[in-house]
Amino acid sequence: MHTPGLLLYCRPGFEKECAAEVSTAMADFGADGYAKTKPDSGLVLFVPHDPEKARNPPIGWHDLAFARQMVRDARLVGDMPITDRATPLTKAAAELNLRFSEVWLETADTNEAKELSSFCRKFEPRLRETLTKHGMLTNDMTQTRLHVMFHSSAAAYVGFSAPADSAPWQMGIPRLRMPRTAASRSTLKLAEALLVFLTDAERAEWLHPGISAVDLGAAPGGWTWQLVRHGLHVYAIDNGDLDPALLANNQVEHLRADGLTWRPKRPVDWLVCDMVEKPSRIAALVADWLANGYCQRAIFNLKLPMKKRWEELQRCRILIDDKLCKHPYELRFKQLYHDREEVTGFLMSR
Ligand SMILES: C[S@@+](CC[C@H](N)C(=O)[O-])C[C@H]1O[C@@H](n2cnc3c(N)ncnc32)[C@H](O)[C@@H]1O
Known part of the structure; x- marks a missing residue:
């Protein structure tokens, strides 16, 4: 054998x-x-x-x-x-x-x-x-x-x-059906992330009306669509255009701003981020949001380079660890089925 x-x-x-x-x-x-x-x-x-x-x-x-x-x-x-x-x-x-x-x-x-x-x-x-x-x-x-x-x-x-x-x-592999009214296929990435990183009880507790979220790099709105579906109020940040159906929804506020520098006036529950940027920049950004109390939880996508992808992920982990050294947190990554040359992260204050 x-x-x-x-x-x-x-x-x-x-x-x-x-x-x-x-x-x-x-x-x-x-x-x-x-x-x-x-x-x-x-x-x-x-x-x-x-x-x-x-x-x-x-x-x-x-x-x-x-x-x-x-x-x-x-x-x-x-x-x-x-x-x-x-x-x-x-x-x-x-x-x-x-x-x-x-x-x-x-x-x-x-x-x-x-x-x-x-x-x-x-x-x-x-x-x-x-x-x-x-x-x-x-x-x-x-x-x-x-x-x-x-x-x-x-x-x-x-x-x-x-x-x-x-x-x-x-x-x-979770077999997820593409929702007919969602603005982009990347909606499946966030749908899968919520299944992979959260338990049924956590989804029920953390995703419902009254909960707020910021979506950085939101356009055309596939991720915002998922959050709206759960009843969340969403600040959708992107210089690009959002799907008109989302704009008409009173749970969504579209702000044309730079997601790297924009911060909310009051803390929100969730940060989600799908901006196409260097992984280390996104890692530093989400750690900054958590360290400064702008959000409690974050789901974010890291677009990996062509080479040394695992090493790059390790670098991002260390970067987050360094920035949150005084802040108890939980961090997990998964290359989701709906991810391509990328991985999705979940970061949460403890
Ligand atoms: C992959 S798309 C996001 C797709 C979106 N998650 C969805 O489900 O429809 C990346 C978006 O990030 C936006 N973006 C990139 N850099 C940005 C920045 N610095 N500030 C705001 N948005 C940015 C782009 O305009 C683009 O719409």
Whole structure:
């Protein structure tokens, strides 16, 4: 059997960043190991020297910006016979020594891998039947999820994730429908960020009428649209034009100003920022808003450079850390499915 590891799904093209990030994060906890990946595969396997750390890692999905999903104790099942894949997969699942509330058959987010998805759909009932026969499935939804990640029709990784610490979507991809009346596709970025960074309870508590927000770089208004949908009052800052439907909405005030220097007269609850600017400038800006009490929480997009993208993200983290050294805060990053050469950050006063 191949050595088990932590299997991470990422945006194809970002394997290097994902591998550097997980290796550093694990090493910070003394869990050294090595990362295996192939360019554009959308997958990274981190193999810790201590196999127990692949099962109970000191880090979680939320800690990793470039990982869409984190599957524990993942082992490669290769050379499966076409006539019977269920037997070797069930054997690998049994080695995990768990019962599963869900079984997800997945592929990487690449065109070649996607061709396997119709095979996965057809094969799923067969695998479920075998797992049921071996008493490995349970109706208790708090239990672990079994992941079977096919990377060819003859080879798959088998591992598990815990619902509390993993993406709740197959392939780590939330399937969001583009709202008909939203002004731009980037509306999906903020919709996804609110799902990734906040719990149901936090969304209910922090997004409702009476709450105020500033949207820096708001035009044409996809992010403002999301905030308005939740009932927030929004100051939309942009020299560009806002969608007329938003302008007509009395929850929205459009101000033509420079988002880098504009500050509200009174504090607001939320800052969101999607300005196309150098990442370090945006990081310094959101830290300044929080440090000076202009807002409590911020969601912001960092457009990454072509090279040294992970290093740039690290620089931004350090910059925020330095500016908020006297201010308790929480900071997380994720490269969302709807992000391209960018990552989205969530920063909150504690
Ligand atoms: C990617 S677009 C934002 C899209 C928007 N989030 C949406 O969902 O429709 C970036 C916007 O930032 C604005 N922008 C860039 N630099 C700015 C600045 N210094 N001050 C204000 N707006 C700025 C641009 O005018 C542009 O409309």
